[in-house]
Amino acid sequence: MTASTAIARLNAADPDFARHLDHLLSWESVSDDAVNQRVLDIIKAVRERGDAALVEFTQRFDGVDAKSIDDLILGRERLELALTRITPAQREALEKAADRVRGYHERQKQDSWTYTEADGTVLGQKVTPLDRAGLYVPGGKASYPSSVLMNAIPAKVAGVGEVVMVVPTPRGEINELVLAAACIAGVDRVFTIGGAQAVAALAYGTESVPQVDKVVGPGNIYVATAKRHVFGQVGIDMIAGPSEILVVCDGQTDPDWIAMDLFSQAEHDEDAQAILVSPDVAFLDKVAASIDKLLPTMERAEIIKTSINGRGALIQVRDMQQAMEVANRIAPEHLELSVADPQAWLPQIRHAGAIFMGRHTSEALGDYCAGPNHVLPTSGTARFSSPLGVYDFQKRSSIIFCSEQGASELGRTASVLARGESLTAHARSAEYRIVADKKGN
Template sequence: MTDIKRLATTDADFQRQLDALLAWDSVSDDRVQTTVAAIIRDIRARGDAALLEFTTRFDRWTPATAADLELPRARLEQAWHTIPAAQRDALALAAERIRRYAERQTLESWSYREADGTLLGQQVTPLDRAGLYVPGGKAAYPSSVLMNAIPAKVAGVGELVMVVPTPDGELNALVLAAAHIAGVDRAFAIGGAQAVAALAYGTATVPPVDKIVGPGNIYVATAKRAVYGQVGIDMIAGPSEILVICDGATDPDWIAMDLFSQAEHDEDAQAILVSWDGDFLTQVAASIARLLPTLERRAIAEVALRERGALIQVRDLDEALTVANHIAPEHLELSIADPEAVVTRLRHAGAIFMGRYTAEALGDYCAGPNHVLPTSRTARFSSPLGVYDFQKRSSLIMASSAGAAELAKTASVLARGEGLTAHARSAEYRGAGA
């Protein structure tokens, strides 16, 4: 039986124990930051030449020229036609559901006129070019391609550029097929901090983008943090998280497997169950012990559950919601009889999965809402990735003659109060000429 912490809100030091469990330092160490800074400098200074050298060094294959780093769109389409039909159908259905959901998020331009004819409003425009980082190596994430690319295309992004590392020169057909159906415009076989730097600053071969989205390892995350300001980024993501609130009436095997679904991501993932039914917590612990040996990724899940997992007993549903709002999890399962009655009381969560039949895994792949979510308690102030992340807003102001005269009075008083007399006179000139 794996060791998983058992906590209770009645414990004298519960809050300390909980905060220690939640603590996660996403900031990379000095060695990683130094390495990433050197890579970024080299890409900025030498462009494609440095990109080729880093590809040879880190991905263990040597392109003949920088042009060989680009994957033609025909190669993406070829992958689509060569994967098994069942995978094509799954990608197509997931893509359609993600697209339908994303289409409801689109921001619209608006304006209104005041009585004197002054126009005020907001103009919404898409980004010109966005970059999508897709992790490579042992694992492949076609679902992440769909989740990041489709909202960008729905937003109207002019060009979507994908980068994906190819260790030993091996390409993942499922990732390329996902890029095809999601509408990726250009794709490059590059990864790591060097790919992030290339997207941020551009090289002769890789075009510079306006925003970089998508997950990656600590070097990728550190590079995204370093180039922020030159370009926008989606977020700095920490390990995967799941918090389940259960009233004790859901099959304990289901709940155990839901906890595993995040614990199997990596050893730093977090899986927490909260319930006011102590016997149910014991049942889930037994399910964990029995089912854990059946997992293909048992070794990873076992470490995650032991180091960062917990079964928490609370007094009642009200206290469970209080604990959940403090944790502010990436994924929150509300596995109770009437989730709709209480969901509005959950203020901080990346995604909320309501009811006994809504496994978090459905959201990872095909439910529709985005699976790129805030982690490490950042759901207190952050939101899931969406169409709005690929759109910008510009304010519209068009003063009428009468409006300029009236607004100039207020602007002049405030500007002179701040000691900015040129501001004041600029407004006054318009007011006097009205």
């Protein structure tokens, strides 16, 4: 039987609370020098040797006996075959989730717009989808078909011309659910490559792997480091940290439910973070007891235990108002408002990736099938970042059309400002288009 956890207990009234909380939240995604150099070497090799480097790295790192790049390409027919190899229940679940994700993201689509000023000047914005997006999917046993849906469907809804998926198959291990999800989500091409080499291939292109405009999707430290290095050559979604959940509860939800909600993120990996905030100290005790009771029943008990002991916490606050302040301080990836009237508290939440309202809305529903995207900002970046969405696969161009009168009027303003910056060519370019008025001025 797994030993009891030793989850941290914090009290917001403690004078050292802010320091303790900051220590609890701290997490660095910094690669060490060895990882960083290895990734740079891999990127350089892929840029110089293309497909040959991809084959070599896949043999070395994934143990795949690939003779050429052709052995690392999966056609559309292979994705369709995967649909027949999963169970009917799995296919139904994937299709239902895909429909809900698609329906939600359809509402995010932005249209181009213009307006015309009195003098005939037209201003506006043109919204255009990316030509091609690259989707990185972890492979092997740690496979997440839900992530395929969450990354590929918004791209397709946005109108991206081609979605290219890369997924490693360590020791030749292929996850049929991942391929089935790719089929349902409309992925166009699949390469069975992974790691930094896959990111490099997407960013720079090879003889066989097309260069993309943006790379999205989760991965290990090598993938994250590679994404950092290729940013600028291509766009990236984010550098994601470990999964997080913050539950704010008034003490009236079943403590077993709350314990399992905390587990749902702690089971991702040892660095995941699960925190409960409540003004009810007796309820915190009940949840602690539920954690100890339920932990031995979990398949990933050791991972959960390490996560809970290392980065978890039960935080006592003065009242629900202070609970909201703590929640905004943490800016969590996932926030559950497990309270009687979540709508009343929603206006006070300023920083959260996704907000789960009420006692019956578990974070797990958002991970799979509620509809909103589960690719969310972590490590406090919800202060300035948003969930992945259709807007991440579109770009906006400004539209400016000046009538003769408009160019003349704007030219006077531009001239003054340009000469103030000593940029004479700017000024004269604008001044050429100034039309003298009828009084000869």
